[in-house]
Amino acid sequence: MRAVVFSRYGDESVLELTERPSPTPTDGEILVEVMAAGVNPVDWKHREGAVQSDRPFPLGMGWDVAGVVRATVPGGPAVGEAVYGMLPLPYGGAYQELTVLPVSAVAPKPARLSFAESAAVPLAALTAWQAMEAAGVKAGTRVLVHAGAGGVGHFAVQFARHLGAHVTATASARNLDFLHRLGVDEPADRATADLAASGPFDMVLDTVGGPVQHQSWHLLRPGGTLITLPEPVDEIHRLPGITAHRIIVAPDGEALRRIGTLIDSGAVHVEVQSVLPLEKAAEAHRVSAEGRVRGKLVLSL
Known part of the structure; x- marks a missing residue:
């Protein structure tokens, strides 16, 4: 089968088709013919060596899969069924024509989405979903999402709105209208907005890290929750009375089933900036690392 792998850590030039x-x-796993694979920042971080596994080189790439079941287990999806899911971290294997996933990690592909659109969902949407659950977001919660037009961010703002929260989200000026269309109550230009004037918030989702995490502590009310994704909680900046967690996403087929229902109902929109062929995986990594992707990038097989 065709597969994108790498045999040493480095820049995108180490990728090989x-x-x-x-x-x-093996037990509890299904075999899926991959029709499309999502591209996430963790992919190129894995390639660079920031996310390492204990398996020998060459290593596979990617965690988001949409495809067709080719071998199954008792009680699992039928052979020929269209599914989507997320491979367990840290072992990649989405950028290839066939892959195996735990049966518990997949769900039926949303009917209204193409395979490419479906592959954009699992890792980013599950991250956003698990962040909302960790923070206990509900009706009336005031939520701030940093980088609300990105992969995780555009799902997070929609899940928060679905739960009845009041949502503020940051983005570049060119993406503010996009945030409006997603239902964000207060789109904020990340370069100029005074976020303190929109707060205090009950929950802040930091998808950026560094100074953004440091500043976020001061935007929360006492008793509020900071959820950070790209890096651990920086204890030097911790403030009393604030709960802080780092979310590391886990596969969850049942959550994907519920997310798929929201997508098929029209309650959640999936944004795909572009779909590239598998042989352009290096280009997809370059674009992703620039940090200006609206929604997701996808590789088509």
Whole structure:
């Protein structure tokens, strides 16, 4: 089968499109023919060595999959069924023609989405979903999402609105109208907005890290919750009375089933900036690392 792998950590030039043996599912796993693979920042961080595994080189790439079941388990999806799901971290294997996933990690592909659109969902949407759950977001919660037009961000603002929260989200000026269309109550230009004037917030979702995390502590009310994604909580900046968690996403087929229902009802929009062929994986990594992607990038197989 065709697969994108890498045999040493480095920039996008280490990616190789090669032929690899097809994987064989073990207990509790299904075999999926991959029609499309989502691209996430964790992909190129893995390639650079920031996210490492204990498996020997060459290593596979990617965690988001949409495709067709080719081998299954009792009680699992039928052979020929269209599914989407997320491979467990830290072992990649989405950028290839066949992959294996735990049956518990997949759900039926949303009917209204193409395979490419479906592949944009799992990792980012599950991250946003698990962040909302960790913070206990509900009707009336005041939520701030940093980088609300990005992969995780555009799902987070929609899930928060679905739960009845009042949502403020930051983005570049060119994406403020996009945030409006997603239902954000207060789109904020990340370069000029006075976020303190929109707060205090009950929950802040930091998808950026660094100074953004440091500033976010001061935007929360006493008893509020800071959820950070790209890096651990910086204890030097911790403020009393604020709860802080780092979310590391986990596969969850049941949550994907519920997310798929929201998508098929029209309550959640999936934004795909572009779809590239598998052989342009290096280009997709370059674009992703520039940090200006609206929604998601996808590789088509």
